[in-house]
Amino acid sequence: xxxxxxxxxxxKSVWDGGQPPLKASYGKLMMWFFLLSDAFTFSALLIxxxxxxxxxxxxxxxxxxxxxxxxxxxxxxxxxxAVPFLHxxxxxxxxxxxxxxxxxxxxxxxxxxxxxxxxxxxKSVEKWMLWTIIGGLTFLGCQAWEWSHFIxxxxxxxxxxxxxEYGPPDFAALFFFITGFxxxxxxxxxxxxxxxxxNTITGVYERRGHYEMVEKVGLYWHxxxxxxxxxxxxxxxx
Amino acid sequence: MHTEExxxxxxxxxxxxKIKKIWMTAGILGLVTAxxxxxxxxxxxxVLRTSIFVGLTIVKAFYIVGxxxxxxxxxxxLIWSILIPMIFVVWxxxxxxxxxxxxxxxxx
Numbered sequence: 155x156x157x158x159x160x161x162x163x164x165x166k167s168v169w170d171g172g173q174p175p176l177k178a179s180y181g182k183l184m185m186w187f188f189l190l191s192d193a194f195t196f197s198a199l200l201i202x203x204x205x206x207x208x209x210x211x212x213x214x215x216x217x218x219x220x221x222x223x224x225x226x227x228x229x230x231x232x233x234x235x236a237v238p239f240l241h242x243x244x245x246x247x248x249x250x251x252x253x254x255x256x257x258x259x260x261x262x263x264x265x266x267x268x269x270x271x272x273x274x275x276x277k278s279v280e281k282w283m284l285w286t287i288i289g290g291l292t293f294l295g296c297q298a299w300e301w302s303h304f305i306x307x308x309x310x311x312x313x314x315x316x317x318x319e320y321g322p323p324d325f326a327a328l329f330f331f332i333t334g335f336x337x338x339x340x341x342x343x344x345x346x347x348x349x350x351x352x353n354t355i356t357g358v359y360e361r362r363g364h365y366e367m368v369e370k371v372g373l374y375w376h377x378x379x380x381x382x383x384x385x386x387x388x389x390x391x392x
Numbered sequence: 393m394h395t396e397e398x399x400x401x402x403x404x405x406x407x408x409x410k411i412k413k414i415w416m417t418a419g420i421l422g423l424v425t426a427x428x429x430x431x432x433x434x435x436x437x438x439v440l441r442t443s444i445f446v447g448l449t450i451v452k453a454f455y456i457v458g459x460x461x462x463x464x465x466x467x468x469x470l471i472w473s474i475l476i477p478m479i480f481v482v483w484x485x486x487x488x489x490x491x492x493x494x495x496x497x498x499x500x
Contacts, residue, residue: 162443176467183470202488
């Protein structure tokens with residue numbers, strides 16, 4: 155008889171298709187390599203930031219004496235120092251710190267969902283997926299606030315893609331591109347998380363006998379958190 | 393038929409050690425971020441501070457990729473096929489920052 159793809163002889167060697175070669179399923183491997191390519195895209199954006207920043211004069215005075223100017227690159231802690239409901243108080247990087255904390259926490263709840271999936275614990279997967287979705291939505295809300303504050307500005311005219319009150323035009327353009335591209339990833343991550351949550355509730359994975367989809371989407375979600383760690387360092391701290 | 397299968401699902405109780413390890417990793421990530429904040433406000437900007445930030449970011453990346461994404465516990469071939477291509481990113485970073493400095497020289 156002709157050999158068909160439907161019959162899998164598990165007695166075969168690794169490379170004959172008897173078992174997944176790296177002890178990881180096809181879906182997980184593909185997710186890993188997709189994330190690798192996505193890492194290249196984000197690296198390109200962050201490295202572009204580095205290059206353009208180095209092509210501009212740096213601010214050389216004291217942090218206290220800093221004023222916004224088109225002449226030099228702004229120091230981030232002076233640009234990002236506002237926190238919602240605490241208008242007019244200078245709290246450098248506090249809000250972005252809160253956002254980092256929210257994203258790390260939603261990564262933790264995602265790991266807990268994956269762990270519950272391994273144990274076939276439907277109720278726990280539901281609970282932790284819901285927390286992960288809430289974390290993602292909270293982060294997106296924070297980002298919406300951050301963007302609107304950045305665009306409106308502090309009385310100096312705000313920011314657009316071609317001009318901004320904080321420094322050279324490229325500064326705001328890069329802010330929109332980098333945090334915007336990351337925010338898009340968070341948004342699609344929340345959609346995927348919701349899909350997983352929905353399928354868990356309706357018992358799709360329980361019937362299937364495993365919760366591997368939670369793991370695959372989990373990989374994506376952790377990647378989004380990973381990228382934020384780098385954005386946080388290179389855009390806000392350095 | 394489906395309900396029959398559902399009734400047979402065996403829920404394994406949670407392993408306390410595993411859960412503890414997840415929260416430990418979360419604690420480390422939070423702590424490293426806190427340390428970064430301390431450096432941001434107590435140290436003057438410069439090459440040394442930037443190097444500290446990059447170092448601490450790599451520590452955080454190690455825990456997220458290694459523990460949360462479980463890469464540390466995968467097969468060695470998988471680990472290397474993800475890590476080795478990252479060399480290109482390192483090269484790209486060096487090349488473009490160098491290029492940026494040259495552009496600066498040409499402009500100012």
